[in-house]
Amino acid sequence: MSFERILTLQQILASENNFIAKNSEKILIEYAGNKIGKYLYKHFRGKNFLFICGHGNNGMDGKIASNFLKKKKQVSKIYEVKTHKSSKYLESYLKEFDIIVDSIFGSGLNRELRKIFKKIVDLINDSEKKVISLDIPSGIECDTGKILGNVVNADITLCMGFFKPAHFLLPGKKYCGKKKLIRLNLKAPKRSFPKIYLNSSKIFNYLPKFDIDVNKYDKGHVLVIGGEMAGASRMVAIAARKIGCGLSTIGILEKHLKFYNRLETGTIIQTLDKNLFEKKDVLVIGPGLGKTFEKNLILNLIKKFKGPIVVDADAISIFKNNKRLIYDILVKKKDIVLTPHEGEFSRLFKYTCQSKIQESLNATKLIRNTILFKGNDTVISFKNQNIWINDNATNSLATAGTGDILCGLISGLLAQKMNFKKAILAAVFIQGELSQIENNLTAEDFLRSIPKIFLRLKNNN
Structure with a gap:
């Protein structure tokens, strides 16, 4: 009988690298993005979505999910976080959409958020809209649950591939909302310690x-x-x-x-x-x-x-x-x-x-x-x-x-x-x-x- 594994950042990277070695990074990102899109379409069909995307793989997941929804005739817009002016139009955009998808940072974040990202997080949290974070709410350290300056307060977190420690450790878990595991056909490394499990x-x-x-x-x-x-x-x-x-x-x-x-x-x-x-x-x-x-x-x-x-x-x-x-x-x-x-x-x-x-x-x-x-x-x-x-x-x-x-x-x-x-x-x-x-x-x-x-x-x- 198996229990759900919880993977640290290094274990996640090892798992992803193993998949990429047999396939490609592009295949993994497209697979993840499409799985996100399918989940959102199934559970929130008819809503309109604003994807706030960073420049890493988490942002790419969001962009692919947004494109999936557009193909399904759903209203979906991508807002890319790129420069110091990134928050200029965001406040008005936030008012136009039903669901905000936080696709800024994933599990790899290990530094305190810069001022511009703190501002964007504040705008998301003040929007009073349903917020869905991809992988981990932006602003949380994966292995400890530590808050790195500011954090998106998600209603739902789509946990990609495996659960991570931050989904369950304080203070990070307070900001994850409902946790939904999105399986990606990744395999947990067998000889990596500690092995962390979710009690059930x-x-x-x-x-x-x-x-x-x-x-x-x-x-x-x-x-x-x-x-x-x-x-x-x-x-x-x-x-x-x-x-x-x-x-x-x-x-x-x-x-x-x-x-x-x-x-x-x-x-x-x-x-x-x-x-x-x-x-x-x-x-x-x-x-x-x-x-x-x-x-x-x-x-x-x-x-x-x-x-x-x-x-x-x-x-x-x-x-x-x-x-x-x-x-x-x-x-x-x-x-x-x-x-x-x-x-x-x-x-x-x-x-x-x-x-x-x-x-x-x-x-x-x-x-x-x-x-x-x-x-x-x-x-x-x-x-x-x-x-x-x-x-x-x-x-x-x-x-x-x-x-x-x-x-x-x-x-x-x-x-x-x-x-x-x-x-x-x-x-x-x-x-x-x-x-x-x-x-x-x-x-x-x-x-x-x-x-x-x-x-x-x-x-x-």
């Missing part, structure tokens, strides 16, 4: 299956290490059971018992004694620990536990000034996933805000384990240099407790013996689907919706 509901074809005589121990047991903030560890424990694991236990120090005197039915409380790990399949450590939790105890728990481990929140931040302590433990373990948001990531790893993909890869190489770098543009970096990007989340996730729920979803699937990588990908996708439910405003709302979303995804794949 296909991952649910790999869910674990149980016999009719299954018992709760067959479905796994999640151990959550709790601290002063009982609500966070409770969220993890509940989410793990909601996604199907058999049991969830919160392990705590005796001094924290007072915070756990009111618990929902189904969550077990156990002190951190010598039998703590007995019959436990997955460990979650971090949510709700508090900033004063003993570092050596965290390290010792991670070191001694034999199964998969989810590390989040305070178990990451607490090592801000002692990074080497946790690095040295993590590199000796396998099947550990760290799930930091941007603030937590920057406390444990070098973070320059330049490339979320590259910085996730660097962190993975450093600890030799998986990084799940959370955000609206979640990036998951595995040890084999495979990167996955998740794109179904909304801003509903910006509420307290959703990170704890994600830990519960991951650990709950892992407890059911789902493959390590696939469990992480499925959990992230489920959380994204939860965020799309209209009235889900709090973490408690998300918890209630888990079984319904899980069942829907399971039955649809």
